[in-house]
Amino acid sequence: MLDFQFNDEQRMVRDLAHQFAEKEIKPVAEHYDTSGEYPWPLIRQGLQLGLMNVNIPEQYGGPGLDVLGECIVNEELAWGCSGIQTAMMLNSLASWPIILAGNEAQKSKYLGDWLMDNGKMAAYGLTEPGAGSDVAGIKTTAIRKNGAYVLNGSKTWITNAPIADCFVIFAKTDPSARHRGMSAFVVEKDWPGVSTGKPIHKLGQHAAWTGEVFLQDVEVPVENRLGEEGQGFMIAMKVFDRSRPTVSAAAVGVAQRALDESVRYANERHAFGKPISANQGISFMVADMAMNVEAARLLVYKSAWLVDRGENNVKAAAFAKAFAADVAMKTTTDAVQVFGGYGYSAEYPVEKLMRDAKIYQIYEGTSQIQRVIIGRELFR
Numbered sequence: 183m184l185d186f187q188f189n190d191e192q193r194m195v196r197d198l199a200h201q202f203a204e205k206e207i208k209p210v211a212e213h214y215d216t217s218g219e220y221p222w223p224l225i226r227q228g229l230q231l232g233l234m235n236v237n238i239p240e241q242y243g244g245p246g247l248d249v250l251g252e253c254i255v256n257e258e259l260a261w262g263c264s265g266i267q268t269a270m271m272l273n274s275l276a277s278w279p280i281i282l283a284g285n286e287a288q289k290s291k292y293l294g295d296w297l298m299d300n301g302k303m304a305a306y307g308l309t310e311p312g313a314g315s316d317v318a319g320i321k322t323t324a325i326r327k328n329g330a331y332v333l334n335g336s337k338t339w340i341t342n343a344p345i346a347d348c349f350v351i352f353a354k355t356d357p358s359a360r361h362r363g364m365s366a367f368v369v370e371k372d373w374p375g376v377s378t379g380k381p382i383h384k385l386g387q388h389a390a391w392t393g394e395v396f397l398q399d400v401e402v403p404v405e406n407r408l409g410e411e412g413q414g415f416m417i418a419m420k421v422f423d424r425s426r427p428t429v430s431a432a433a434v435g436v437a438q439r440a441l442d443e444s445v446r447y448a449n450e451r452h453a454f455g456k457p458i459s460a461n462q463g464i465s466f467m468v469a470d471m472a473m474n475v476e477a478a479r480l481l482v483y484k485s486a487w488l489v490d491r492g493e494n495n496v497k498a499a500a501f502a503k504a505f506a507a508d509v510a511m512k513t514t515t516d517a518v519q520v521f522g523g524y525g526y527s528a529e530y531p532v533e534k535l536m537r538d539a540k541i542y543q544i545y546e547g548t549s550q551i552q553r554v555i556i557g558r559e560l561f562r
C-alpha cells in the first residue's frame with residue numbers, strides 16, 4: 183500500500199532541519215555567498231543538532247538516518263542555502279564508502295572517533311582533471327610496495343577538500359585495467375605527500391569550498407583500503423545509488439525556495455494597478471513551478487525508498503537526479519523572470535538561487551550521464 187505521509191520521526195527531522203534553515207542558515211546565506219568564507223559556525227551547530235553526519239549508524243554515534251531521512255534533511259537545508267547545505271552534507275558522501283565497504287576498525291576510527299566524536303571533516307575524491315563522467319578513466323595509481331600502497335596522482339573539484347581532515351580516494355591498483363582495476367582508500371590529510379589547492383572560484387554554492395587534492399608518493403597502510411582490491415568502482419556505484427537521491431533532494435529544496443519566493447513576490451508586486459499574480463502569464467509560470475517541484479520530490483522519495491528497501495534504484499535515481507536538476511534550473515530561472523529587474527539583482531534572493539541551481543546538472547553525474555543510464559536501463 184502507498185502512504186504519502188511522513189512518520190513521526192521523519193516529521194521531527196524535517197521540522198528540525200527546516201527551523202535550522204529558516205533561523206540559522208537563511209539569514210546568513212547572502213553573507214557566505216558574497217564573502218566566500220567557509221561556514222564553520224553552521225557546521226559546528228549542525229554537528230551539535232545532529233544535522234551533520236546524518237547517515238552515520240547509531241553504533242558509531244550518528245543519527246543513523248536512512249537515505250529517505252537524509253533526503254528530507256537535505257531538501258530543508260538547501261531551501262536555506264544549498265552552498266551551506268553542500269558543505270554540511272559532504273561528510274555523509276565521504277562516509278558512504280566507509281559504511282558500505284569499511285571494516286569494524288575503519289568504521290570505529292573514522293566514523294566514530296573522527297567524524298562524530300571529534301568533529302573532523304571528510305571529503306570524497308573520485309574526479310580527476312582528466313576523468314569526471316568517465317569514472318573508470320581515473321589515472322591516480324595505488325601501487326603496493328613493502329606492505330603499503332604508494333599513491334600518486336591528483337583529484338579536482340573535490341568539495342570540502344581545502345578544509346578536510348581526511349579523504350576517501352579512488353585509485354587504480356591495476357592501472358592497466360579500467361573499472362576492475364579501481365580500489366578505494368581512506369587517506370589522512372597530515373600524511374607526507376598529501377596537499378590541497380585553494381578553493382576554486384565558481385558560479386554558485388560559494389559556501390561549499392571545492393578544490394584539488396595532490397598525492398605525491400603517499401604511503402597508505404594496507405589497513406586503510408576499503409573493501410578488497412578492485413572493488414573501488416563497485417563502491418563508487420553503490421555510493422551513487424545513495425548520493426543521487428540525496429543530491430536531488432537538495433535540488434528540490436532550491437526549487438521549492440524559488441517557488442516560495444515567487445509566490446510571495448507575485449502577490450506583493452503591483453503592475454498596471456493589480457498584483458502581477460493576477461496575470462495568467464505569471465500564475466501559469468508559478469503553477470508549472472509548483473507542479474514540477476512536487477513531481478521532482480516524488481521521484482526523489484521513490485529513488486530513496488527503493489534503495490532503503492534494498493532494491494535496485496539505478497534507473498529511479500537517474501530519473502530523480504536528471505529531473506530534479508532540470509526542475510531546479512528551470513524554476514530558479516523562471517523565479518528571476520517573476521521578479522523582473524529585481525530578480526537580476528544580488529539584492530534579491532533568486533539571483534543566487536539560479537546560480538546555485540546550475541551545479542545540479544553537473545555533479546553526481548551530469549544530466550547527460552543520467553540520460554545515458556536511463557537509456558542503458560531501457561534498452562538493456
Ligand SMILES: Cc1cc2nc3c(=O)[nH]c(=O)nc-3n(C[C@H](O)[C@H](O)[C@H](O)COP(=O)(O)OP(=O)(O)OC[C@H]3O[C@@H](n4cnc5c(N)ncnc54)[C@H](O)[C@@H]3O)c2cc1C
Pocket residue numbers: 306307308309312313314315316338339340341342384392541544545546547548549550551554
Ligand atoms: C562544484 C563542484 C563540486 C564537485 N564535487 C565533487 C566531489 O566532492 N567529489 C568528486 O569526486 N567530484 C566532484 N565534482 C566533480 C563532478 O562530479 C564532475 O564535474 C562531473 O562528474 C562531470 O565531470 P567533468 O567535469 O569531468 O565533465 P566531463 O565528463 O568532461 O563532461 C563534459 C560534458 O560532456 C558531457 N558528456 C561526457 N560524457 C558523455 C557521454 N558519454 N554522453 C553524453 N554526454 C557526455 C557531460 O555531460 C558534460 O556536459 C564536483 C564538481 C563541481 C563542479
